Amino acid sequence: MNNESTNNKSPNNKIVLSNVSKSFGNNHVLNGLSLNVPTGKSMVVIGGSGTGKSVMLKCILGLLDADSGSILIDGKESVGSDTKTRSKFMKKFGMLFQGGALFDSLRIWENVAFGLVHGQGMNKKQAREIAIEKIRAVGLSPDVAELFPAEMSGGMQKRVSLARAVATAPEIIFFDEPTTGLDPIMADVINDLIVDQVKDLGATALSITHDMASVRKIADYVAMIFEGRIIWTGPVEDLDHSGSEYVEQFIHGRADGPVTRSVA
Secondary structure (H helix, E strand, C coil): CCCCCCCCCCCCEEEEEEEEEEEECCEEEEEEEEEEEECCCEEEEECCCCCCHHHHHHHHHCCCCCCEEEEEECCEECCCCCHHHHHHHHCCEEEECCCCCCCCCCCHHHHHCHHHHHHCCCCHHHHHHHHHHHHHHCCCCHHHHHCCHHHCCHHHHHHHHHHHHHCCCCCEEEEECCCCCCCHHHHHHHHHHHHHHHHHHCCEEEEECCCHHHHHHHCCEEEEEECCEEEEEEEHHHHHHCCCHHHHHHHHCCCCCCCCCCCC
């Protein structure tokens, strides 16, 4: 399946990236990247370290400005948008960061409710009630609400991060390496929770990961990025017969293939 679409502005696409480029000096990270993320579906982008996955995500989030190209969110241009427009986009987003990114000085419920209080202006009593509900939804006991992140295991912190990501009922949720640092059992628990939470919200999900078990569990569609471009995309069920030697090498973790690594 080619990464280009005949109708990029279709309402069936929640996010559309067209010919997006981003460089840092002479380091050209994104090189005309194009990708369609269907509304209400889970798209997972795979690829090796340094191929541009995180930069792509940051450009969509507006944490980085693309040098050129177009990023449409609900059909509206994000690249070069003003502060007011960017703020409207941000209200649509939820994010689970790779390291969890919890605030050490805040209690668990305050972490989960952060977007409700500081983004939506909700009073703390109501926000705490929603936070407790989301804490329950990710399989944690309400009594953890008064703990601090340092008092919890890595797996529990990841659950809290997921609860925070969905607390504002976002339309789009981004997952940055959601299972990094977790043992296989806990990783599978997190994957199940991601599937359940995305489904419950009816949200669109965009994830980046190296974890093929995670890909197979959470993806509706998969795209592979290589040298700053999407070189293949298709339904997850087509992953094992993609016809791409790059995809084949990556999903099977083979040293030999078109993707070469220099050894210092």
